Amino acid sequence: MTVDVPVPAMEITAGEYAARLDAVRHKMEKQALAALLITDPANLYYLTGYNAWSFYTPQVLFVPAEGDLIFFAREMDANGAFRTSRLPVDQIIGYPETYVHRPHVHPFDWVAYKLRKLGLIAAAASGYVGLEMDSQFFSPKAYRALFNAIPEWNFVDCFELVNWVRVIKSPAEIELMRAAGKVCTAAMNTAIEHVRVGARQCDVAAAISAAQMAGTSEFGGDYPAIVPMMPTGVEADTPHLTWNDRPFNAGQGVVIELAGVYRRYHTPLARTVMLGKPSEQLTNVADAVGEGMTAVLETVRPGVEARDLAKAWNWTLAKFGLEKPSRIGYSIGVGYPPDWGERTISLRTEDETVLAENMTFHLIGGMWMDNYGFELSESIRVTASGVEQFTGFPLELIIKED
CATH class of the missing domain: 3.90.230.10 (Creatinase/methionine aminopeptidase superfamily)
Known part of the structure; x- marks a missing residue:
């Protein structure tokens, strides 16, 4: 016999995570965003539950207007994302250690390559792609890597889109x-x-x-x-x-x-x-x-x-x-x-x-x-x-x- 166990009052349920994503996508539609790239660890946590001290290296959540989220993190942190976030393992991708702290390459070079290989570039080229331009965790070098590797995308500032969704608490x-x-x-x-x-x-x-x-x-x-x-x-x-x-x-x-x-x-x-x-x-x-x-x-x-x-x-x-x-x-x-x-x-x-x-x-x-x-x-x-x-x-x- 199966017994229903009540969810504690302060637990963030799967339904609440889904509602958060829906709210983000509603704002994306209003801003004509075909995709959103999230680097702020607070916003990563808000949308996925991912919680680790990995934000000192580049990491990014790809949020398309439709379809699955994909989280890119340092290879050694990918398992941490699996352990703490609500994302299934096939939506967590670790980039190679050879891209960490190298002067002439950036992890987002590899992320752009992977997005292209997964066939996700063209779909997001139909509108704008939002970036967290004022995030402490999105560097000029990160921007340059994406801009050079994905010329099809029109990058714009998302103006703290997810932050504004977070303003009213559940x-x-x-x-x-x-x-x-x-x-x-x-x-x-x-x-x-x-x-x-x-x-x-x-x-x-x-x-x-x-x-x-x-x-x-x-x-x-x-x-x-x-x-x-x-x-x-x-x-x-x-x-x-x-x-x-x-x-x-x-x-x-x-x-x-x-x-x-x-x-x-x-x-x-x-x-x-x-x-x-x-x-x-x-x-x-x-x-x-x-x-x-x-x-x-x-x-x-x-x-x-x-x-x-x-x-x-x-x-x-x-x-x-x-x-x-x-x-x-x-x-x-x-x-x-x-x-x-x-x-x-x-x-x-x-x-x-x-x-x-x-x-x-x-x-x-x-x-x-x-x-x-x-x-x-x-x-x-x-x-x-x-x-x-x-x-x-x-x-x-x-x-x-x-």
């Missing part, structure tokens, strides 16, 4: 991000506990990384797309700094930005820890950012535009005599190094994207002043009527005076 993806939120909570609690006077920055970074990898008893962690960032003291006036081997000193502010990761889904979070009594300047900035973040969260709901969130932020900051020229957030979800952003929606005054239920964002209230800084961020979901925060930390400066 219920299963939301559950994965909730799990990542729990991992994030554990990692941030570890960070706050370990940041203390006398502790070396590198030791705190190690503790954070261990917490990110370990996760919780319920959800094991994963490696983040971005390492923990900890601008400290006067260096807190600059974002995106990591750590060194110096100890934390009394009177320093420490900006901590990290992410919880579960099955490649990211929920970033930032908080600022003050080791001692904060200055009046820092207190005022922290109050402004906390009030501004509250205003943004109260604005989030389906139907408002991305720029409305930026306006709520800007109006609040203006009351404190402050301004922030950079964007206040961006869309998030699946992430691989070097970035956890989806490279689609930016929360700034120029972005007219209309928010919809199950869009997910990293809201960033970062203020980089003269010789000090303050950052507070939240990962959120747009709900049917408002907002869900993936973590539950207070929107305030964390003060450790002991």
